[in-house]
Structure formats: structure tokens, C-alpha cells
Amino acid sequence: MSIRRESAGESSSMAASTGAPNSIRPRIFELGNDQNRLLIATDPQDRATLQPFLEPVTLLPGEVLLDVGQPIDYVYFPQSGVISLLTMVQPDQFVETCTIGREGAVGLVTGLGSGVSLSRVVVQIAGRALRMRSATLREILPNTPSLSDIKMRYGEALISQVLQTLACNTLHSVEERLCRWLLICRDRTASNTVPLTQEALAEMLGVQRTTVTASARSLQERGFIRYRRGVIECTDVTGLQETSCECYALMRDTFERLLPYTYTDPPKDQL
Amino acid sequence: MSIRRESAGESSSMAASTGAPNSIRPRIFELGNDQNRLLIATDPQDRATLQPFLEPVTLLPGEVLLDVGQPIDYVYFPQSGVISLLTMVQPDQFVETCTIGREGAVGLVTGLGSGVSLSRVVVQIAGRALRMRSATLREILPNTPSLSDIKMRYGEALISQVLQTLACNTLHSVEERLCRWLLICRDRTASNTVPLTQEALAEMLGVQRTTVTASARSLQERGFIRYRRGVIECTDVTGLQETSCECYALMRDTFERLLPYTYTDPPKDQL
DNA sequence: ACAATTCTGTTCGTAAGCGGACATAAAATA
DNA sequence: TATTTTATGTCCGCTTACGAACAGAATTGT
Numbered sequence: 001m002s003i004r005r006e007s008a009g010e011s012s013s014m015a016a017s018t019g020a021p022n023s024i025r026p027r028i029f030e031l032g033n034d035q036n037r038l039l040i041a042t043d044p045q046d047r048a049t050l051q052p053f054l055e056p057v058t059l060l061p062g063e064v065l066l067d068v069g070q071p072i073d074y075v076y077f078p079q080s081g082v083i084s085l086l087t088m089v090q091p092d093q094f095v096e097t098c099t100i101g102r103e104g105a106v107g108l109v110t111g112l113g114s115g116v117s118l119s120r121v122v123v124q125i126a127g128r129a130l131r132m133r134s135a136t137l138r139e140i141l142p143n144t145p146s147l148s149d150i151k152m153r154y155g156e157a158l159i160s161q162v163l164q165t166l167a168c169n170t171l172h173s174v175e176e177r178l179c180r181w182l183l184i185c186r187d188r189t190a191s192n193t194v195p196l197t198q199e200a201l202a203e204m205l206g207v208q209r210t211t212v213t214a215s216a217r218s219l220q221e222r223g224f225i226r227y228r229r230g231v232i233e234c235t236d237v238t239g240l241q242e243t244s245c246e247c248y249a250l251m252r253d254t255f256e257r258l259l260p261y262t263y264t265d266p267p268k269d270q271l
Numbered sequence: 272m273s274i275r276r277e278s279a280g281e282s283s284s285m286a287a288s289t290g291a292p293n294s295i296r297p298r299i300f301e302l303g304n305d306q307n308r309l310l311i312a313t314d315p316q317d318r319a320t321l322q323p324f325l326e327p328v329t330l331l332p333g334e335v336l337l338d339v340g341q342p343i344d345y346v347y348f349p350q351s352g353v354i355s356l357l358t359m360v361q362p363d364q365f366v367e368t369c370t371i372g373r374e375g376a377v378g379l380v381t382g383l384g385s386g387v388s389l390s391r392v393v394v395q396i397a398g399r400a401l402r403m404r405s406a407t408l409r410e411i412l413p414n415t416p417s418l419s420d421i422k423m424r425y426g427e428a429l430i431s432q433v434l435q436t437l438a439c440n441t442l443h444s445v446e447e448r449l450c451r452w453l454l455i456c457r458d459r460t461a462s463n464t465v466p467l468t469q470e471a472l473a474e475m476l477g478v479q480r481t482t483v484t485a486s487a488r489s490l491q492e493r494g495f496i497r498y499r500r501g502v503i504e505c506t507d508v509t510g511l512q513e514t515s516c517e518c519y520a521l522m523r524d525t526f527e528r529l530l531p532y533t534y535t536d537p538p539k540d541q542l
Numbered sequence: 543a544c545a546a547t548t549c550t551g552t553t554c555g556t557a558a559g560c561g562g563a564c565a566t567a568a569a570a571t572a
Numbered sequence: 573t574a575t576t577t578t579a580t581g582t583c584c585g586c587t588t589a590c591g592a593a594c595a596g597a598a599t600t601g602t
Contacts (some may be wrong), residue, residue, distance in 0.1 A: 087438040089518070095438040110430070113423050114529065118431050152384050158429065159381070160389050166437040167358040167366040170477035173558075197579060206441035211559055213580065229568055229579055246360070258385065444588070468549060482589055484550065500549055500598055547600070557590075565581085570577070 035079035036130065037103045038154060041259065043146035050140065050147070054130040059083065059123040061195075065106060066121040072111035074131045078102050083125015083189050084204060085119040094120060095169075096204035097162050099181070101127075101188025103255070109155040112138050124204070125185070125195055152258070157258040161251055168247040174207050175215045179244035182225065182234055184251070192234040198227075219228065219243070275337035306350035307401065308374045309425060310529065314417035321411065321418070325401040330354065330394040332466075332494060337392040343382035345402045349373050351399015353459050355475060356390040365391060366440075368433050370396075370452070372459025374526065380426040383409050394455070395475075396466055421530070428529040432522055439518040445478050446486045450515035452476065453496065453505055455522070463505040469498075489513070 013130060038192060039047060059065075059081045066072060068088055076083075082101050086094035097119065100106055106121055111134040141148055181201065185194050198216055202209040216232065219225045224239035225232050234240060241248065305311055310318060320511060330336075330352045339359055347354075353372050357365040364450055368390065371377055377392055382405040412419055439448060452472065456465050473480040487503065490496045495510035496503050505511060512519065 027359045085434075087434045089442055089516075093442070095441045097437050098436050110427065113427050117436060118427065118525075156381065156384050156389065159433070162430070162437060163356075163358045163368050163431055164391060166368050166433060166440060167360045167477070169441040170366045171360055171364070199579070207452060208560060209580085210561085210582085213582090214559090217581085227580095230534070254389075284597090470549070479590060480550090481552085481591085484552090488551085498550095543602100545600100545602080546594100549596105550596075551594100551596075551599070553593090553595105555591095557589085560587075561585095561595100564581100565583105566579100568579075569578100570575100572575075 005024065019266075033129075035102055036077040036105070037259070038105055038108070038150050039077055039130070041146075041150055046144035048144045049144055050132065050137075053136050053140070055132065057129055057131050059127045059129055061126050063123040063124050064120060065123065066119070066256065067115040068117060068120055070117050072107045072117050072134050073110050075108050075134050076106040076129045076131045076137050078104070078106070078127055078129040081123060081129070082125035082185055082190065084122050084124050086122060086204075087119055093207040094203060097165060098158060099184055099188065100160075101185075102210050103188065104154060104158070107134060108137075108151055109158060112141070112151070125189060125241070127189075145153075153258045157255050160254045160258070164247050164251050164254070168245060169206065172245040172247065174205060174211050175218065175243065176245040176247075177201055177205055177226045178212065178215050179219070179224075179240045180248040181247045181250075182232065183237070183244055186234055186237070187252070192237075194232040194234070195230060197230050283475050292432060306373055306399075306434070306531070307348040307376070308346055309376050309379075309421050310401070312417075312421055313415070317417045318417035320415055321403065321404045321408075324403045324407050324411070326403065328400055328402050330398045332394050332397050334394040335391060336394065337388040337390070339391055339470055341388050342527075343405050345388050346379050346382050346405050346408050347377040347400045347402045349370065349375070349377070349400040351460065351519055352394060352400070353396040353456055355393050355395050357393060357475075358390055364478040368436060369429060370395075370432075370455055370459065372456075374459065374530075375425060375429070379407060379408075379422055380429060383412070383422070395471065396429075396460060398460075424529045428526050431525045431529070435518050435522050435525070439516060440477065443516040443518065445476060445482050445515040446489065446514065447518075448476055449483065449486050450511045451519040451522075453503065454508070454511055454515055454519045457505055457508070458523070465503040465505070466501060467503065468501050472503075 020168065039050070042050070048261050054077070057076075059076075059078065065074075065076065065083065078100065079102055082099060083106055084096045085098040085106075088094055106129075107117075110116075112120060115134065141151070168180065172180075180203065181204070182194055185196075186192060198212045199209050202212040205212065216225065216227055219240075220227060220237060222236075222243075224234070224236045224243065226235050227233065310321070313321070325348070328347075329437045330347075330349065336345075336347065336354065349371065350373055352378055352434045353370060356369040356371065356377075358368050359365055378388075381387075382388060386405065412422070439451065441449075449472065452475070454466055456467075457463060469483045470480050473483040478481065487496065487498055491498060491512075493507075493510060493514075495505070495514065497506050498504065
């Protein structure tokens with residue numbers, strides 16, 4: 001609830017997979033949990049168990065899904081869009097610790113522990129998600145072994161991502177980190193278009209807006225990106241990868257190792 | 272195994288709590304699991320279950336308890352000393368993501384998940400620990416509800432510490448971070464003496480050695496610390512707290528909230 | 543006691559990024 | 573269309589920290 005419309009401008013190169021956007025659709029189709037990697041990786045039987053409890057919601061940019069100290073009532077499985085976990089340093093100062101998209105979930109790990117959020121969770125890029133009550137999931141989990149396994153793996157993948165981000169923020173330049181962020185975002189959204197202001201990027205990276213502007217300009221001059229007000233487009237992925245630090249590749253590889261997304265391929269699990 | 276002697280120079284202000292140091296003692300006493308906070312917080316009945324599997328070991332400075340990609344065979348419950356989790360960026364470049372002492376454990380969380388280490392785990396300051404095979408703990412866990420609970424809480428406390436460190440490293444100056452580190456170390460060891468080289472500190476903080484030297488000199492001039500080759504002594508904790516960023520207090524508070532150490536209150540412990 | 547090693551002190555030029563300010567331009571709103 | 577809001581462009585002085593180099597001092601090992 002509290003969520004209604006779809007943001008404009010998300011269609012561009014992204015709508016390809018499901019066809020033309022259409023706000024009113026039979027629910028059964030819109031519910032399609034074939035867009036969230038964790039759900040994809042879940043064994044069909046377990047997926048069937050989850051299905052009745054999954055509720056489709058729209059993620060609006062800027063929306064705060066959770067805040068520090070708040071009880072985690074829902075687990076979100078994004079189907080599109082990008083969500084940030086932010087850690088608070090001062091009441092008005094936040095740093096992004098983690099980026100979540102259709103490859104993951106919000107609240108799956110912490111939500112089933114103490115049940116209280118350690119981070120502020122904000123929608124950065126509009127999208128859709130399937131959500132489910134944490135309490136329900138907690139009850140179901142013992143009966144859905146594949147999901148339990150995925151939860152464990154995803155928990156480690158998340159930690160791994162945070163650890164790498166920590167090292168990266170500590171050691172690497174803003175330019176490198178900006179490239180990393182754009183590349184990750186690109187993977188999350190399956191789109192070269194990153195609909196974010198430089199100001200938003202600056203806050204996530206924990207740097208000044210002017211520094212982002214300078215980096216962005218430099219990247220544009222080299223032809224790696226092109227940007228206009230509120231949008232950055234990746235025009236040369238190879239260039240971005242070369243300019244980025246190795247953290248992007250490391251994070252990507254670690255994720256694939258922990259959660260290979262051919263997981264369902266055979267009946268259940270391998271590895 | 273592979274561990275024998277005790278490092279010199281760890282006694283100073285620390286031996287107060289348990290009386291005069293004595294290297295040869297009846298094992299039953301040395302085993303005393305009343306020094307590790309997680310074990311202290313465990314219900315006596317569960318502790319009795321664990322007891323026979325806990326093996327005392329000495330932690331030698333520089334010792335690598337675990338490395339990236341290695342299977343996690345043991346869970347360590349430090350009784351003294353300080354251990355760092357390091358994330359690798361390049362084969363020769365590491366950043367500390369987490370500091371662990373007698374308030375926590377190594378391998379308790381990740382060790383029982385995929386069982387493969389995401390970090391390099393290194394002993395920074397000599398000490399002792401009780402260790403136990405991960406496989407054994409995994410079997411026992413369902414029968415020790417208080418330990419399960421603690422594992423969950425500690426997992427969150429760890430994540431919280433990493434998140435805060437991430438934000439801190441991203442936003443705060445080396446001086447602030449150095450103060451934070453010293454204060455945390457002081458809590459871990461219950462001693463004002465930090466037996467570490469500036470070089471080691473630099474690597475953990477992910478900065479240049481000369482920068483640490485400069486900060487250390489400045490702190491010494493202000494009377495907050497005093498240092499000599501390989502040792503830093505905290506001489507004015509209040510000064511350090513004021514010079515440190517708020518992250519120290521935040522980390523401390525979060526930890527106490529998630530793992531209040533009056534958990535068992537009555538039987539033993541003080542501190 | 544001597545040599546080798548390991549820390550620390552110090553210097554210095556340079557680069558990255560901060561922080562603040564102000565102008566301009568594009569959107570959103572009325 | 574006019575107005576307000578929001579995003580970007582740009583400038584500049586300043587601080588922090590890097591990076592590299594070398595000297596001196598404390599330890600350790602022999």
C-alpha cells in the first residue's frame with residue numbers, strides 16, 4: 001500500500017523482456033516471480049508454497065521502505081528497480097552500504113533475525129517487487145529447504161558485497177567507485193540508463209556533489225557515459241570496466257559463485 | 272596446534288581482573304570460559320553441553336587463522352587478544368573490516384553457513400581462545416537454544432559493526448578513525464596498552480604509514496596517547512573519545528543493545 | 543658486541559577531494 | 573506562461589592524505 005503509480009521514464013531499453021508496459025494486467029501475470037533471481041532459484045515446489053503470500057507492489061523513487069530501528073514487517077523481492085541500504089552517521093548524513101535489485105531481497109536476512117532494521121532502505125530507481133510478511137516467511141522457511149539454502153547463500157553474498165564496498169570506499173578514488181556503481185546498477189536494471197541525479201550518486205558514494213560532477217564530466221569526455229539532467233547513460237561498458245577498480249569484478253564473481261543463477265536448472269540444487 | 276608460547280608484555284593493566292598471571296595452571300581453570308562474552312552469555316546448561324568440545328589455544332600475533340576461500344574448520348571464542356577480519360583488494364593489499372576480541376567469535380556466523388571464509392582472519396594482538404570444530408557446533412546448535420539466540424544476535428552485531436566501519440572509513444579522517452580504533456581495541460583488551468606498530472595500524476585503516484605517524488604524533492602532543500616502538504598507550508580516554516568520530520559510540524551502543532552482557536547476570540562475570 | 547632487521551621521524555612535492563558560493567539551465571508547478 | 577524548484581556547471585582556496593625517499597633509533601638475532 002501507499003504505493004500507486006508507476007514512474008515515467010523507466011521503459012526505454014528495459015521493457016524488452018516483458019513487452020510493452022501496461023499498468024492493468026491480469027494479476028497472475030504481473031505476479032510472475034520469474035524476474036527475481038532468488039525466486040527463480042527457488043525450487044518450484046517451494047515457490048508454489050510461497051506464491052499465495054506474495055503481494056506485488058510498486059517501488060517509488062525516494063520511498064523509504066525501512067528505517068533504522070524499525071521493525072521489519074515485510075521481505076521484498078524486487079523484480080526491477082534499485083534499492084539502497086544506507087547507514088546513518090549523522091541524522092542528515094548517510095552512506096550506501098549495499099545495492100539491491102532483482103538479484104536479491106530486502107529483509108530476508110536481518111528481517112528474520114532480530115527483526116529490526118540496521119539500515120535505512122530507500123528506493124533509488126523505480127521498479128516493482130513482490131513482498132511478503134516476514135512473520136509468514138519465518139513460518140514457511142522450515143518447509144522450504146531450497147529457500148532456506150538460498151537465504152543462507154544470499155546472506156553471505158550480501159555480507160561479501162558489504163565487505164568489498166568497505167574496502168573499496170576506503171582505498172579507491174571517486175572515479176573508480178562511480179564506475180563501479182554504474183556498472184553494478186547496470187547489472188541490476190539490465191539497462192544502460194541510470195535515472196539518477198549526480199546529487200543522489202554523491203550521497204550514496206559519500207562524497208561531494210561537485211566531485212561527482214567532475215568525475216562524470218571526465219567520463220563523458222572520454223566517451224564512457226553520456227548524461228543529462230537526472231540521467232546517466234553508459235555508452236562504453238568496456239571503458240567503464242577499465243576505469244573502475246577491480247572491486248566490480250570481484251563483487252560480481254563472488255555473487256555468481258555463491259548464487260549461480262542456473263540454480264533451478266536441474267530438479268533441485270547442485271553444487 | 273601450531274601454537275605454543277604466550278607473548279610477553281600483555282600483562283600490564285590487564286591482569287587485575289583474574290589475579291597475578293601464571294603460565295602453568297590446572298587446565299580446568301585455564302579453560303574457564305568466563306572470559307568470552309558470548310560464552311558468558313550462554314545459558315549454563317548449554318555451556319555444559321559445549322564444554323567438552325572447547326579446546327584452549329594460544330593466539331600468536333601475525334598468525335593467520337583463516338584465509339579467503341578456506342574452509343572454516345573451527346569456531347574461535349577469544350578470551351583475550353585481538354583479531355582482525357581483512358578483506359583483500361589486491362594480493363598484497365588488505366583492509367580491516369572488523370575487529371574481534373573477547374566480546375565475540377570467529378567463524379560463528381559464516382562458519383556455519385557456506386563454511387568458506389570471505390575474509391582473511393589475522394591475530395593482531397596475542398591472546399587466548401577456546402576453539403571448537405564448526406561441524407560439532409553445527410550439530411550441537413539445535414540443542415542449545417541460548418547459543419542459537421546468541422549466534423543470531425552476534426551475527427547482527429557483526430554486520431552492524433561492518434556497516435558502521437564502512438560509513439566511517441568513507442567519511443571520516445584518519446585521525447578520527449585512529450582514535451576509534453584505539454578505543455575499540457581498549458575495550459577488547461581491557462587495557463590501555465595497544466601493542467601494535469604504526470605500520471600495522473596503517474594497514475588496518477587502509478592508509479599510509481606516514482599518515483598514521485603524523486596522527487599519532489599529534490595525539491601524543493595533545494597528551495591523549497604516548498607511544499614508543501611497537502606500543503601505543505592510551506593516556507587520556509576522554510580526549511580520545513572527543514577526537515574520535517561518533518562511530519565509536521554508535522558501535523559500542525549497538526553492540527550493547529544487541530548483546531547486553533547481563534544476559535546471564537547471576538552466575539559469574541563482572542566487568 | 544655486531545650485524546641485520548624493523549620501526550619511527552621527517553621532509554616534500556603532488557593530487558584528490560572538501561566546502562562554500564554563485565550562475566545557469568532544465569523541469570515541475572501553478 | 574510565469575514562477576518556483578531542482579539539477580548541473582564552474583570556480584577557488586584549503587586541507588588531507590598520498591607516495592616516495594632517506595635518516596636515525598630501537599630490537600632482534602648471531
